[in-house]
Amino acid sequence: MQAMSKPTVHSTPARIIHWAMALLIWSLIFAGLSMVQSLQTWQVELLAIHKSFGVVALLLVIWRLIIRLTHEQPELPKDLAPSQKRIAHLSHVLLYVAMFAMPISGYLMQNAAGRPIEFFGLFTLPAIIPVNLSAYGFFRETHSWIAWGLVALVVLHIAAALHHGLIRKDSVLQSMLGKTKD
Ligand code: HEM
Ligand code: HEM
Numbered sequence: 001m002q003a004m005s006k007p008t009v010h011s012t013p014a015r016i017i018h019w020a021m022a023l024l025i026w027s028l029i030f031a032g033l034s035m036v037q038s039l040q041t042w043q044v045e046l047l048a049i050h051k052s053f054g055v056v057a058l059l060l061v062i063w064r065l066i067i068r069l070t071h072e073q074p075e076l077p078k079d080l081a082p083s084q085k086r087i088a089h090l091s092h093v094l095l096y097v098a099m100f101a102m103p104i105s106g107y108l109m110q111n112a113a114g115r116p117i118e119f120f121g122l123f124t125l126p127a128i129i130p131v132n133l134s135a136y137g138f139f140r141e142t143h144s145w146i147a148w149g150l151v152a153l154v155v156l157h158i159a160a161a162l163h164h165g166l167i168r169k170d171s172v173l174q175s176m177l178g179k180t181k182d
Contacts, residue, residue, distance in 0.1 A: 006074060008175065009174070009175045009176075010071075010073070010176055010178070011067070013071065014071055015176060015177075017067060018064075021060055021061070021064065021099070025102075028050060028057060028102075029150070031046055033147075051110065052119050052120045054102070054107075055103065055125065058104065061099040061100055065096065074175045076088060076172065077168075094149075095153055095157065101142070102143065102146055102150060105142040107125075108129055108139045109140050109142075111128055111130075112131060112132050112135035112136035113136045114127075161173050161176070
């Protein structure tokens with residue numbers, strides 16, 4: 001019997017959610033950073049939007065992890081050093097950790113501060129931890145530190161993707177764009 005060969009591109013659901021979340025996460029980072037710079041009236045609006053879209057990001061990353069675990073991944077190029085393959089894998093794991101930790105720390109920060117999380121003004125999401133000032137400080141710091149970690153990871157990730165696409169000219173960037181390398 002012939003062995004099933006690995007796909008050459010990421011599955012359609014994996015590609016759609018990758019690019020949708022890339023856009024969403026960049027927007028959340030920029031909104032977050034501009035929000036904390038000063039206290040203008042529009043920042044209050046932006047904060048409400050940030051919180052709702054942040055919750056959407058949490059729902060999407062749960063769905064994304066399911067897609068990741070149920071769809072086969074294309075293999076990395078055979079000529080890539082094993083150490084590079086391990087770094088690529090580790091960076092993806094860290095991206096997932098950050099994609100979960102960001103919305104969870106944001107959610108708990110708001111719970112601990114006793115501030116409501118209104119989902120697009122439709123309904124208020126339940127608080128899962130009680131009001132506690134030191135927990136608020138902790139989750140606020142965590143949210144900020146992980147945000148910077150995420151920015152660093154994403155910058156490295158984009159640099160690596162462009163290195164594959166423009167310099168090595170291998171199949172890696174193509175696999176996320178849905179094009180088979182010929
Ligand atoms: C992937 C999801 C998220 C990303 C990437 C993100 C990103 C950020 C960033 C970059 C900041 C600025 C941090 C700083 O420099 O202090 C920020 C602030 C903030 N975020 Fe998020 N966030 C996410 C989800 C959430 C969620 C789900 C909530 C709440 C439900 C939330 C609530 C807040 C609040 C309240 C602040 C202002 C913190 C302060 O007062 O200093 N975020 N966010
Ligand atoms: C906030 C922005 C981004 C995040 C959080 C992110 C996250 C990820 C993650 C977790 C993976 C592993 C596959 C998966 O489970 O989906 C991945 C794969 C990939 N990403 Fe991104 N990504 C972002 C932006 C970008 C951008 C802007 C590019 C292109 C310039 C890019 C190019 C790629 C490529 C080519 C792969 C496939 C790598 C492989 O097959 O080993 N990503 N991304």
